[in-house]
């Protein structure tokens with residue numbers, strides 16, 4: 001996701017916009033840029049990297065003269081972080097500039113049509129295509145508002161956009177579809193922005209624009225219309241009561257909580273453009289053979305994603321998979337045989353040293369390496385033979401949450417994709433795809449109650465100094481992840497264990513002060529897990545049973561969550577585990593977003 005802001009009013013516009021971008025940097029920081037009207041021209045100034053690089057460039061520009069401006073801070077989705085891909089993007093005729101947050105799914109076909117009409121492109125972005133589509137529409141519809149609307153009706157996907165015209169530099173046009181855009185109403189000034197913090201110091205009067213809204217505004221006037229026919233639209237003006245810091249977290253106490261609740265959108269964004277006519281589209285993989293053996297290599301939470309994904313890759317694509325911790329893989333003579341092997345490295349940051357080392361070892365052995373990353377242009381994304389981007393948006397909290405959700409989604413899509421290339425069961429694939437597409441709504445509905453139950457149980461077990469997390473099958477990796485979250489956030493010792501392994505020694509640890517959180521979801525192993533719970537309770541161990549609605553296992557505390565067909569049930573269990581560790585850490589007064597001793601990306605051995 002990216003951050004956009006537009007301003008028109010009585011102040012110098014560029015400083016207002018730059019300050020707004022600073023408050024939106026949590027949405028992305030690969031590059032930034034501004035546009036503003038000056039002496040009949042439209043100035044566009046952009047810089048790769050954080051906002052400071054742009055400010056350095058602006059220091060030499062006459063930016064105080066313009067009272068209308070717009071800006072963008074980028075989280076790359078199409079095109080690596082580079083100045084040529086930074087927003088704003090101009091139309092070929094130089095008359096228009098646009099900033100955009102979202103993904104235009106059909107930009108390739110629009111681009112092909114425009115190329116045929118003689119347009120040239122200087123970036124790999126979908127945004128530059130959109131601004132030239134508007135210019136093309138303007139040839140037959142000189143009224144820019146109507147040309148803007150005509151172009152947006154052709155664009156499929158998600159967008160929050162702001163547009164400026166060289167010939168009318170004090171007017172802003174803006175629109176939203178499936179991406180946030182808020183309209184700010186000041187005295188003799190107006191704002192559009194991806195999020196409230198961008199203009200909160202200037203006004204608390206806002207209109208939350210809705211999908212299909214188009215806005216035209218100047219310093220003293222504004223109109224909100226419907227995309228399909230430009231009919232006027234009326235929305236209530238609301239007053240924001242948040243303080244600034246809370247606003248950057250969208251009103252959540254911590255970035256971690258915000259990112260846990262972003263998981264429904266992460267799934268929506270991850271599916272965007274990747275399912276067409278009942279088939280999975282992963283063009284990133286089209287040029288690679290279907291692997292005969294897949295070696296997944298990763299660290300921490302990403303390693304747990306890989307362990308979870310193995311079940312789907314083996315069951316849905318019938319590909320033998322082994323999963324290994326990167327720091328182990330890199331120091332043993334792994335039996336990568338070359339032909340038929342593929343290595344998949346999973347890394348949110350794309351910079352984890354051990355995982356990057358594993359990638360380089362595999363490449364030296366001539367084995368194709370697929371990257372699964374969240375950061376465009378990261379070392380792993382650049383050095384892999386091919387890369388799939390999770391598009392989860394920046395993950396600010398050190399504890400990884402939405403990134404794992406996005407990794408699991410991509411692994412499910414990869415399993416279905418390779419399954420369809422291996423002539424897998426089309427009906428089963430259609431059923432799984434339909435389930436994945438239903439996840440965002442199901443998860444969004446379940447999260448509030450899940451959060452409440454996590455809060456209750458965290459208070460009840462806050463005195464524990466040790467915890468077991470137990471699971472079987474696809475719940476075993478989730479048990480490992482739940483334990484990692486509790487450890488790294490609340491500093492309580494927690495151990496994820498295969499439930500069936502307890503009787504081979506660890507059960508000696510069980511006593512009333514050593515509780516177990518047991519993942520007992522509806523699947524073929526449920527009866528076995530119930531037996532393991534009985535074994536723990538028989539030794540006076542306390543048990544929290546994380547199970548599905550309707551179940552009545554014999555446990556000290558039952559935590560019911562909505563059922564999903566195995567193995568996709570992990571998408572519902574994961575946030576429960578995340579919320580439990582979040583509430584425990586917050587209750588114990590820990591630094592939730594930046595736990596002690598940790599870093600967001602471990603770029604050293």
Ligand code: AGP
Nearest residue numbers: 300301302347348349352399400
């Ligand atoms: C996750 O909560 C941890 N902070 C950590 O284990 C992390 O998953 C690990 O360092 C791997 O990071 P990566 O995904 O960026 O490679």
